[in-house]
Amino acid sequence: MSRAEQPSRRAVLAVAVAAAVAGTASTSAAAVPAPADPAAGADTGGSDTARRVDHRSWTTYRDWRGGTARGTRAVAGDRPGLVLGTPAGIVSYTDPHTGRSADWEYATWTSPVHRLAVPATEAVVSWNAHTPDGTWLQAELQGTYSDGTDTPWYVMGRWAAGDQDIRRTSVDDQSDGRSSVWTDTFAVDDASTGLRLASCRLRLTLYRRPGTRTTPTVRRLDAMGSDIPDRFTVPASVPGLARELAVPRYSQEIHKGQYPEYDNGGEAWCSPTSSQMVIEYWGGRLTEEQLAWVDPSYADPQVCHAARHTFDHQYAGCGNWPFNAAYAATFDGLQGVVTRLGSLTDLEKLIAAGIPVITSQSFLAEELTGAGYGTAGHLMTVIGFTADGDVIANDPASESNEAVRRVYRRREWENIWLRTKRYNASGNVASGTGGVCYLFFPARPTPHQRAALAAVGVR
Structure with a gap:
């Protein structure tokens, strides 16, 4: 400020x-x-x-078991979570802030569709995770509009606790002409049309250095949708x-x-x-x-x-x-x-x-x-x-x-x-x-x- x-x-x-x-x-x-x-x-x-805010959290073992896993697995315990198990593949990522390219094993987890109790003009995704050295994660949101059409998959953040592997970053220039992502916030471009986000699902991609057994652990994932009137x-x-x-x-x-x-x-x-x-x-x-x-x-x-x-x-x-x-x-x-x-x-x-x-x-x-x-x-x-x-x-x-x-x-x-x-x-x-x-x-x-x-x- x-x-x-x-x-x-x-x-x-x-x-x-x-x-x-x-x-x-x-x-x-x-x-x-x-x-x-x-x-x-x-x-x-x-x-x-x-009543104009819908907040959905994924925190329990049942929550993590309830999604669609491609190489991830749920872990139980005092604080259940999601970890990288058997990788779904290897991908190369070039960090836009350092120019460095590296290969990463990855696995994904996709939440069930969540129908918002409040069809939203905005949405924010947040997460709690442990990312040891050599690991990071990406969080994405994909939704269905109130007219039944779908948004693309939007990147809501690429994150690691440290900065030795990747540079923590949001992703600019994401839009389908009807909604956009502004740093950390999904927004309907013109709320006056009545278009809203009716439902959404989230996707986590967990990454680690190839050949290691280290993994990120995600303990909490949240989606907050809202439709706050202009005032x-x-x-x-x-x-x-x-x-x-x-x-x-x-x-x-x-x-x-x-x-x-x-x-x-x-x-x-x-x-x-x-x-x-x-x-x-x-x-x-x-x-x-x-x-x-x-x-x-x-x-x-x-x-x-x-x-x-x-x-x-x-x-x-x-x-x-x-x-x-x-x-x-x-x-x-x-x-x-x-x-x-x-x-x-x-x-x-x-x-x-x-x-x-x-x-x-x-x-x-x-x-x-x-x-x-x-x-x-x-x-x-x-x-x-x-x-x-x-x-x-x-x-x-x-x-x-x-x-x-x-x-x-x-x-x-x-x-x-x-x-x-x-x-x-x-x-x-x-x-x-x-x-x-x-x-x-x-x-x-x-x-x-x-x-x-x-x-x-x-x-």
Whole structure:
């Protein structure tokens, strides 16, 4: 996140989609009709968004046995998963970011078709996996539209925990003229036509060096489909919780200029900084050996490590949502998913269960009192609520670790997070995230945590 109101690459792509649909080079307030009264056109209720999100997870031995395997096999145990068994073949992969070519044994697993309870305009795929040296994976999505036709197979990510074998990457320029993939998000190109994604299936391809017995292990796979209505404002929720979680505080700003090869350094590291805060809240720690590559003069080297290990070499940034969830799950005993919540009431349920929430939002400086900056895309961590219902957030866009804890006005905060449309600094219409968040939580949640997750659609 840049402290100035600068468009992120994700925001630029979203505007490009809107411009293509409107048949104009840019999206303006005139091109996209919006209510003159900020309260007009508001959604009928915060809980309505929850019904507009469908979240499907594959985590159990039965889930992994239920798919179609070509060389993969399900493994049982405390955390069932999917591994590469007898390879289906060998394929050559040329890494577009290094130019290096190598042969890889591979095997695939394809999920059963999942019919979305909410026909979707957008979908995000996330995963949790262990990828030892010499292994990596690819995740894909293929769907059926509401008119009965099919999408192509879209690559939703090529991923490894490290960067010694391949460069972790999204894949650009994927479209069939009706839908496209923008970094980590499948999107119907023109939702106003009524076209939706009615069902989907996912495919995992697991890779390893030929002749070895090493394998990736996938523990969790998630597909989140949503159809969030266009809106500049959302209804006000009623405060229902006063609690604050003791989440570590890290500033991205103290890393300015450090490792500019990862998205120009720390000023843009809101996502990995937020991720590292929550990982450490749950007890995740990096060893001295893992941090040995970081300049010893840098404070909080774990934040540098998180930036390196969430960096998407195609997106050229650390804000790829599934890559952050996957990074969190590389720590023993943690799971990570990308989803959408419907209201601050949903968020309160998670905080009540001890689960902090990493949220994505964009806003002008004057729209969030006390922030002191505007942004086209920024991640922060909600850690609680005051007695008045205001939001307590660990905001990494702070000058020091001590300044990270902020209190933001409830009404302002919920609107910038849940809306899908906004006006940017130029007065043009831009996109909002519609309640997107990362949830990191234990591999073995308590009954209270499990109930809170289930209440927001995550199992």
